[in-house]
Amino acid sequence: MNEQNASNGLRVAIAGLGSIGTKIATALDQGIEGLALSAVAVRDPARHQAFMNGLRRSPQILPIDQLGEAADIVVECAPSQHLRSIVEPAVKRGKSAVVVSVGGLLDNFDLVDLARANGGRILVPTGALIGLDAVNAAAIGTIHSVKMVTRKPIDGLKGAPFIVQNNIDIDNLREPLKLFEGSAREAAKGFPANVNVAVALSLAGIGPDRTRIQVWADPTVTRNVHRIEVEADSARFSMGIENIPSENPKTGLITALSVIALLRKQRATLCVGT
Numbered sequence: 001m002n003e004q005n006a007s008n009g010l011r012v013a014i015a016g017l018g019s020i021g022t023k024i025a026t027a028l029d030q031g032i033e034g035l036a037l038s039a040v041a042v043r044d045p046a047r048h049q050a051f052m053n054g055l056r057r058s059p060q061i062l063p064i065d066q067l068g069e070a071a072d073i074v075v076e077c078a079p080s081q082h083l084r085s086i087v088e089p090a091v092k093r094g095k096s097a098v099v100v101s102v103g104g105l106l107d108n109f110d111l112v113d114l115a116r117a118n119g120g121r122i123l124v125p126t127g128a129l130i131g132l133d134a135v136n137a138a139a140i141g142t143i144h145s146v147k148m149v150t151r152k153p154i155d156g157l158k159g160a161p162f163i164v165q166n167n168i169d170i171d172n173l174r175e176p177l178k179l180f181e182g183s184a185r186e187a188a189k190g191f192p193a194n195v196n197v198a199v200a201l202s203l204a205g206i207g208p209d210r211t212r213i214q215v216w217a218d219p220t221v222t223r224n225v226h227r228i229e230v231e232a233d234s235a236r237f238s239m240g241i242e243n244i245p246s247e248n249p250k251t252g253l254i255t256a257l258s259v260i261a262l263l264r265k266q267r268a269t270l271c272v273g274t
C-alpha cells in the first residue's frame, strides 16, 4: 500500500479467502474509492499463492486475530467459529468489523457492547438477502411478524448439524422436504452455514426469537431461494430472492457483491438506500 492510501484511505483487511473473501479482495485490488486492501488472513498460505500473485498490490498475510491492527475495517468471511477471534481485536481498537457469518454473532453478542465501549462498529451487510432497508425502516415503527421460507438444493445443505444430528437422509429426496420450522436463533444453530440471512433479517427487525423460519431441502430448485413476509404497522411486504450458488454451493454469489456494495458506501459521495 502506498503512503497516499495509508494517509487518506481506509485500510481493509479480509479474514478468509474463500468464495466470498476472494471476490472482495479482487474488487478492492481493482479499486474501490477511498479504500485499500491492507491485509488478509488465510488458513493455508500456499493454497492462495496463485491468487495473491494475481493481485496488483500484495496485502500482508497475518493471523486472523492480528487483522484489527492492520486495518480500519476488518471483513469477516471465514467459518463462523472464528468470528470472535476476528471481530474482538478489531472492535476493541475502535475499528469496524463487517460480519458475514452473522449467525455466529448470536452467541457472541457481547461483542456489540465491546464495540460500543471502544468506539468500534459491527456492520452486517444484507448479504444473500434482500430488503433489510425496508425491514430497518419498518422496525422504527412496529413490526407484528416476520416469516421466512428458505429452500436450498441438496448440495447446499449437506453436512448441516441439524441434518446430521437427526440422521435425515436428504441424498435420495425426490420432492421438497421441510426440515425445520422455528426461530431464527434455533435455525442458526442447526444450519450455521445456511441461514445467516435469517439472523441478519432478525437483527434488522424483531430479533432472533420472534423471527420465524422454515428450511426446506428441495431437489427441484437449483438456486438458494428465500421468501420473506413482513407485517408491520407501516406496511405489509413480501420479498423473494433466488440466489445462484457460488463455488461454495451453500453460499449465494450475491453475498460477496453485497459486501462490496457496503464497502463502497463507506467513502462514496452518493449513497443510495439505507
Ligand SMILES: NC(=O)C1=CN([C@@H]2O[C@H](COP(=O)(O)OP(=O)(O)OC[C@H]3O[C@@H](n4cnc5c(N)ncnc54)[C@H](O)[C@@H]3O)[C@@H](O)[C@H]2O)C=CC1
Residues within 6 Å of the ligand: 015, 016, 017, 018, 019, 020, 021, 041, 042, 043, 044, 064, 077, 078, 079, 080, 082, 099, 100, 101, 102, 126, 127, 128, 129, 192, 193, 194, 196, 197, 200, 248, 250, 251, 252, 255
Ligand atoms: N450473511 C450472508 O448472507 C451469508 C453468509 N455466509 C457465511 O459467510 C462465511 C464465508 O462463506 P464462504 O466464503 O462461502 O465460505 P468458504 O468456505 O468458501 O470460505 C471460508 C474461508 O475461510 C478460510 N479459513 C478457515 N479457517 C481459517 C483461519 N483460521 N484463518 C483464515 N482463514 C480461514 C477457509 O480456508 C476458506 O478459504 C460462512 O460463515 C458462511 O456461512 C454465506 C452466505 C451468505
Ligand SMILES: O=C([O-])CC(=O)C(=O)O
Residues within 6 Å of the ligand: 128, 192, 193, 194, 195, 196, 197, 198, 224, 225, 243, 250, 251, 252, 253, 255
Ligand atoms: O447464500 C445464501 O443463499 C444464504 C446462505 O448461505 C446463508 O445465509 O448462510
